[in-house]
Amino acid sequence: MTDLGLLPDNWCLVYLGEIFYWSNGKGLTKKNMIGGKHKVYGGNGIAGSHTNWLCESESIVIGRVGAQCGNVHLAVAKSWITDNAIYSSPRNIPISLDFFCYLLRNQKLNELAGGSGQPYVSQGLLNDLKVPLPPLNEQRRIVAKIEALTDRSRKAREALDAIPPLLDQFRQSVLAAAFRGDLTADWRAANPNVEPAERILEKSANKLHYSQQEINQEINNCYTYLPETWTWTKLKAVIHKIKAGKNFKCPEIPVTKDTVGLVKISAVTWGEFNSLETKTVEDLSKIDVSLFIKKGDLLVTRANTLELVGASVIVNEIDYKIMLSDKVWRIETLNVDKDYLNFYLNSKAGRKEIEKRASGNQQSMRNISQQAFLDIVIAFPPIEEQIEISRHLKSIFSGFKNIQRQYQYSLSDLEQLDQSILAKAFRGELVPQDPTDEPASILLDRIRAEREKNQKNKKADKGKKNC
Numbered sequence: 001m002t003d004l005g006l007l008p009d010n011w012c013l014v015y016l017g018e019i020f021y022w023s024n025g026k027g028l029t030k031k032n033m034i035g036g037k038h039k040v041y042g043g044n045g046i047a048g049s050h051t052n053w054l055c056e057s058e059s060i061v062i063g064r065v066g067a068q069c070g071n072v073h074l075a076v077a078k079s080w081i082t083d084n085a086i087y088s089s090p091r092n093i094p095i096s097l098d099f100f101c102y103l104l105r106n107q108k109l110n111e112l113a114g115g116s117g118q119p120y121v122s123q124g125l126l127n128d129l130k131v132p133l134p135p136l137n138e139q140r141r142i143v144a145k146i147e148a149l150t151d152r153s154r155k156a157r158e159a160l161d162a163i164p165p166l167l168d169q170f171r172q173s174v175l176a177a178a179f180r181g182d183l184t185a186d187w188r189a190a191n192p193n194v195e196p197a198e199r200i201l202e203k204s205a206n207k208l209h210y211s212q213q214e215i216n217q218e219i220n221n222c223y224t225y226l227p228e229t230w231t232w233t234k235l236k237a238v239i240h241k242i243k244a245g246k247n248f249k250c251p252e253i254p255v256t257k258d259t260v261g262l263v264k265i266s267a268v269t270w271g272e273f274n275s276l277e278t279k280t281v282e283d284l285s286k287i288d289v290s291l292f293i294k295k296g297d298l299l300v301t302r303a304n305t306l307e308l309v310g311a312s313v314i315v316n317e318i319d320y321k322i323m324l325s326d327k328v329w330r331i332e333t334l335n336v337d338k339d340y341l342n343f344y345l346n347s348k349a350g351r352k353e354i355e356k357r358a359s360g361n362q363q364s365m366r367n368i369s370q371q372a373f374l375d376i377v378i379a380f381p382p383i384e385e386q387i388e389i390s391r392h393l394k395s396i397f398s399g400f401k402n403i404q405r406q407y408q409y410s411l412s413d414l415e416q417l418d419q420s421i422l423a424k425a426f427r428g429e430l431v432p433q434d435p436t437d438e439p440a441s442i443l444l445d446r447i448r449a450e451r452e453k454n455q456k457n458k459k460a461d462k463g464k465k466n467c
Helices: 095-104 125-126 136-161 164-182 184-189 195-208 212-219 336-343 348-357 370-374 381-425 442-465
Strands: 012-016 019-025 038-042 047-049 061-065 073-075 085-089 130-133 232-236 239-243 258-261 278-280 298-301 312-314 321-323 326-334 377-380
Touching: 019 125, 038 073, 038 085, 047 348, 061 164, 073 095, 085 212, 095 130, 125 258, 130 298, 130 381, 130 442, 136 164, 136 381, 164 326, 164 336, 164 381, 184 381, 195 212, 195 232, 195 239, 195 377, 239 370, 298 336, 298 370, 312 336, 326 336, 336 348, 336 377, 336 381, 348 377
Parallel strands: 258 321
Antiparallel strands: 012 130, 019 085, 038 047, 061 073, 061 085, 232 377, 239 326, 258 278, 298 312, 298 326
16 A cells, blocks of 8 residues: 655545545456457456447556456556446546556455455455545556656566576576586596496396397387497386375365375476475374385376376475475385486486377366386486486576576566656656646545536436326
8 A cells, every 4th residue: 555654735535435436347257258349347457358448538447356366457448348348437536547557556445345254355455545635637647657667678578587487598508508418528528338228128127027139129229329438228127116196085274283184286387396385184083104205206197187287396405394295206216316317307218208108188278197207218328427407407596596686686686676766656756747737635625526517417317207
């Protein structure tokens, strides 16, 4: 809410209900929001178009209920306002609607909303809101200054928004170079006597009961060239066990130090393990200590959207007792560096392997079976080189995280700058006052006189109808 404090001499305080009439919008189904030349506005701005209009003049539209409660938009003339929004009805008074749009956005109406369950903004709340009123010319100067300053921050934000996709592009380029062997070319030249990948896999074959020769036939030389000491293989050559958890109902309450949690797929989705993305196990008979997630575990989701199924993380830290669920696997490996394997699964090559093996027709949820997962093809270097690749990638990705952190700080600074601009604007500190401006008190007198006149006309009309 705006801190009203001391205002300039030619400003005054008014109730919002003295300036605007408010009306609730009218319902309109989605199928009726197609076609027509009149814009349709809801709680989140433009929602479609319609053949009819509800509000003849330009108006302020405010989200009335739910998640969009308190959002403020300026609607063009001859537009339709839906029933999940409130809109300003026209008064025959000279004010800047743009000024009041900025003012109301600065009020943070969602924080003033009523309702114990579904939040809502009422006409009564808006009418009783006390707001500053500058002279009309100053309203216009304030709007011009706000737009000039926020245009600069908008351009800065657009420049910043280019950073995440560039980082992702660079991240994938680094991963591709790593799994072609480019990242460790100098290391190979300096370490020519490491045990080749083929010999390492021969040792694993007896323990895991597979034939590398059969794997080579299955791969059928359809993958690209690798360095001499590397080879192509499948995950079944380096994984000796996939441990799946349990599926049972739990309340959606994050785990605490005194409870046992059941991991959710969202804990494994975004590159780092999030121990708070859990449910709480209430039925103590369901607790299985062998399913507790441990530091150093490689976890993989077997079900999610196509873009996220097969997401993997290494658990670097864990401070709670959290069990595997049926949709999150623990991958137990043999003769492969876990960090290397995790990086590979998150590369474009790894994602391509996962997505082409995922099953299911629903876009919202895909699955990958254990057999399909074990059939994933990976580039396999000697163990020592895997460790070296992981070391390089951790160092580079640490730099990426620093850039990402600075990006978030910069976005936060811009948001605070915009809020500071608005706060100064509505304290009368953004533009100088002009002593030749008509004082707001005179404007307010005209507003009140106009309102009184309208009320008398309504009473007169009502009297005629009763005659």
